[in-house]
Amino acid sequence: MNTITRRKFIQLGVISSAGLMLGVRPATSAHAADGGPAVLHPLIHIEADGGITLFAQNPDMGQGVKTSLPMILAEELDVRWQDVMVRQADWLPGQDLQFSGGSLSIRLNYQAMREAGATARHMLLQAAAKRWKLPLDSLETENGLVRHPSTNRVATYGELALDAASLPLPEDVPLKPVDTFRIVGKAQTDVDSLAIVTGKPLFSLDVVVPGMLYAVFRRSPVSDGQVESWSGTEALKVKGVKAIHPLSNQHHGGRVIQPNSPNFVSGVAVLADNTRAAMLGADALQVNWLNPPEPDTSKNLYETYTARLDTTAVQVRRDGDPESMIKTDQQVFTAEYQVPLLAHAPMEPMNCTAHYKDGAVEVWAPTQNPGGVAEAVARVMKIDATMVKVHVLRSGGAFGRRYYSDFAVDAALLSRLSGRPVKVVWTREEDIQHGYYRPAGVHRISASLDPHGRISAWCHKLAGHSRAAFLEREDPPWDSELDPYTFPAGFVPNLLFEHVYVPSRIPLGQWRAIAETANVFVVSCAIDELAHRSNTDPVDFWLRLIGDSPEVQITDRFALDTSRLRRVILKAAEATNWKQPLPAGRGRGIAATYTQGAWVAEVAEVTVTGKRLMVDRVIAAVDCGLVINPPGAEAQVQGAIMDGLSAALMGEITLKDGVVEQSNFHDYPLLNMDQAPDIEVHFVPGNGAPRGLGEPPLPPLAPAVCNAIFAATGERIRKLPLNSRFMI
Secondary structure, X not given: OOXXXXXXXXXXXXXXXXXXXXXXXXXXXXXXXXXXXXXXXXXXXEEOOXXXXXXXXXXXXXXXXXXXXXXXXXXXXXXXXXXXXXXXXXXXXXXXXXXXXXXXXXXXXXXXXXXXXXXXXXXXHHHHHHHHOOOHHHOEXXXXXXXXXXXXXXXXXXXXXXXXXXXXXOOOEEOOOHHHOOOOOOOOOOOOHHHHHOOOOOEHHHOOOOOOEEEEEEEOOEOOOEEEEEEOOOHHHOOOEEEEEEEOHHHHOOOOOOOOOOOOOOEEEXXXXXXXXXXXXXXXXXXXXXXXXXXXXXXXXXXXXXXXXXXXXXXXXXXXXXXXHXXXXXXXXXXXXXXXXXXXXXXXOOEEEEEEEOOEEEEEEOOOOHXXXXXXXXXXXXXXXXXXXXXXXEOOOOOOHHHOOHHHHHHHHHXXXXXXXXXXXXXXXXXXXXXXXXXXXXXXXXXXXXXXXXXXXXXXXXXXXXXXXXXXXXXXXXXXXXXOOOOOOOOOOEEEEEEEEOOOOOOEOOOOOXXXXXXXXXXXXXXXHHHHHOOOOHHHHXXXXXXOOOEEEEEOOEEEEHHHHHHHHHHHHHHOOOXXXXXXXXXXXXXXXXXXXXXXXXXXXXXXXXXXXXXXXXXXXXXXXXXOOHHHHHHHHHHHHHHHHHHHHHOOEOEEOOEEOOOOOOOOOOOOHHHOOEEEEEEOOOOOOOOOOOOOOOOOHHHHXXXXXXXHHOOOOOEOOHHHOOEO
């Protein structure tokens, strides 16, 4: 039986004055001086009248954790889901796992949520046992009640909550057997669905604080440019404009102004009574910019990447002697693949509201990383992080962009300068032109086949930017772009990974599935090319490459469960009738990956008519372990596929003289409804706890589509986006 110890639970814990509250701030059990409740934990709140509020610890940006995390709490607490109210938790100081990113929200918190719910339930049982003077093991819980079956005694959780709070924390609390779950694994409606479809205030843009001003920036067109001079004469004539404040890197104490966020762009802010006035005022500003010499241009960058592929590189991984094998084998394959910069382009642009008063800052932010917001604001404002209160708002899309805190720092600084609460609102143009982009690069794959059609050698060389280098991390530049775990490491006896770091001023950061969006495209396309060179069906080639061993040691620290990768490939092939021929002009392609903790295979079906491309259908087979909320999980897979298709078809950020050329959805288009394929999602039953899900289904989409295009036309696609070749 799964159990948790008292020490582990103390690391989770708090109690509110209204009843029993369990959460994640370290604390010890104690009575308040006025006889109030003890401090244990803030995610489970039980009112004296029986009302139960569960708090979602991690930010929700559309991935559904505001529903799924409380579902886990409710399951172990043993209450009915319809009896629960769910709220978003504010930032909990000291909680390191209160972020959303890397498909880690459920993966990292599943056990902790179970333990919190189970401990609360056990304490309620103890309170009843003490009150009724009965053995603990003679009691049971069900639907928010504690029962003694032999005597038909019943007490609600509300009646027992304060008594439970006064008890010592229990030791070795049992967790429910997974096969008895009644909430987890069953379909539940997203807790915010009604508010979303009825337009209720829910998002950060909806926040209104009495007396607040609205701020809109004009930023340097070049990311590391500076304000040379400015005039606000015309801007101040706009009705409603109240003040103008320039902000530069000097306000932030240097270029690197916050954790994970060095991209503070200098600019001038216009503060007004409303957003419209602030925008008009910003349009009326006259600003002269001091830009750095030799700014980046896309054409030059890609030429540099390609040229640098022929220079000395950093060796990331070497197995065997791949160069010799490639020289001696008869079937040798070499190809280069190009991937572009990508913007996040969430539907809700960056925005944040902050109020600086008496040395403290209150922030209302659509953030993926509330702890990062608190730390960044505290550093820039030169106050302690405990003086920053962060209210976490639901985000209208994020995809990694809201992991950074630059927009929150803007709001805090302007609030201190103006003496009033300030809401900073980015325009769509600012959002696209001043983001943290998915790195671009050129990849070269060189591989050889032995006489039996198996890959005998594999060399993967990448020249491009480095997210790790831009963010000034201690990791080497290759670490964020091409790591030793990249497929097919462990599956090919002679293998070489190399990275050429090309410095650039372009701001880089998290983007949904980040490096895998490039590497899975390159690797899965190359595998498909090798399959056809060996006259082998691509599915059969994948299965032969994976092999029959249930597990393959990738590094000393990581072994991949290949049986799960095999199952998703077989399921995707089965669901699409893989070997059934399609009419002329139509094709199927497959790609597979282990990414962010989940195993995914996808088959795309396309129709190519002349220069026009239509993606007709995508079938996804996913093993993400235990599925917490099936409709929410299906929506995540569908969303990842749509996001991946949008990027594959049309996603590209280009630069001219250091300035991002795209500015809005007319030149950085997103997928329209009439371009959307039919999507089938098949969850392959997996073993154990839930795994990552929000990101893993995105990387296989682009290579599956490109491989399908080859099946339909015989033409290989090695450069994204596809609208450079096809009408979309």
